[in-house]
Amino acid sequence: MPFNHNHRYHPLLLSLVPPEAKRALDVGCGQGRFARRLAARGLDVDAVDVSEEMVRIATALGSPGPGKVEARKGDIANDDLGQNAYGFISCIASLHHMPFDTVAKLRDALHPGGVLAVLGLARPSTPGDYAVELAFAPANVAARLVVAAGEWLNGGPDPTPEPPVDLKFPTMNELRHDAQELLPGSTIRRLSFWRHLLTYRKPLS
Numbered sequence: 001m002p003f004n005h006n007h008r009y010h011p012l013l014l015s016l017v018p019p020e021a022k023r024a025l026d027v028g029c030g031q032g033r034f035a036r037r038l039a040a041r042g043l044d045v046d047a048v049d050v051s052e053e054m055v056r057i058a059t060a061l062g063s064p065g066p067g068k069v070e071a072r073k074g075d076i077a078n079d080d081l082g083q084n085a086y087g088f089i090s091c092i093a094s095l096h097h098m099p100f101d102t103v104a105k106l107r108d109a110l111h112p113g114g115v116l117a118v119l120g121l122a123r124p125s126t127p128g129d130y131a132v133e134l135a136f137a138p139a140n141v142a143a144r145l146v147v148a149a150g151e152w153l154n155g156g157p158d159p160t161p162e163p164p165v166d167l168k169f170p171t172m173n174e175l176r177h178d179a180q181e182l183l184p185g186s187t188i189r190r191l192s193f194w195r196h197l198l199t200y201r202k203p204l205s
Contacts, residue, residue: 005193006092009119010034013090016117016199017041021087025109027076028094032058032069039067043088047071048079050097077102081109091118093195096169100178103200107183110202116183118198119191123171172196 014037017024021043026035029047031054038045044067049055051073058071077098089106095118106116170178172188179186179198186200 005195006119007033008193009092009191009195009197010037012197013092013117013119014038014041016115017043017088018113018115021111021114023086024088024090025081025086025106027089027091027106028097029058029071030054030092032061032071034090034092035069035071036061036064038088038090039069040064041067043067045069046086048074048076050075076105081105083108084111085109087111087114089114089116091116091120093119093121095120096122100170100175101182103179104182107200107202112202112204114202116186116198116200116202120175120196120198121169121194122175122196123169 010033013034017038024035024038024043024045026032026038026045026047029035029049030051032047035045035047035058047055047058047069049058049071055071055073058069063069086109089110091106095102103116103118110116172190175196175198176188179188179200183198183200185203186198189197189199191197
């Protein structure tokens with residue numbers, strides 16, 4: 001399966017899964033790569049994507065067990081997710097396609113103690129943000145060369161290419177402000193490859 005920068009962070013996201021989690025929601029599942037990794041950890045996963053083709057592929061690839069992957073077409077911003085339904089919710093490069101306040105629905109869908117992990121893209125706002133981007137620039141270039149070489153050796157480019165970091169993404173300041181409002185106690189961490197990680201754990205009471 002083709003590589004993109006999001007795949008590099010799968011181990012980090014898996015490390016955030018609470019030990020007691022039994023059920024997960026993967027928002028914007030694509031071909032279901034991360035959903036299958038959750039299932040391999042024993043979680044039953046609802047894998048949701050707006051693309052019928054991505055859902056078809058995710059369904060055809062199946063579940064590795066011991067957990068089960070149920071892939072379906074859906075729009076998380078409008079779907080009823082229920083209350084306290086999931087121990088872990090992941091959004092991998094998908095939240096920027098929805099209104100940010102969708103995180104309130106995701107927050108409410110977590111069990112107490114459950115974790116929401118958002119791997120996203122945002123534009124830098126502060127000198128510190130720009131410094132992080134500059135520090136990661138050599139690694140980003142090297143990774144792009146490695147990926148391009150792999151694509152050439154495997155007969156062509158990734159059919160789901162990396163999105164450009166352009167004006168459709170929020171700024172880091174906007175993200176920090178909105179997260180503080182809707183996900184109090186959440187943390188935001190800048191990562192390489194133009195990513196950030198927003199993590200929220202729902203209080204136990």
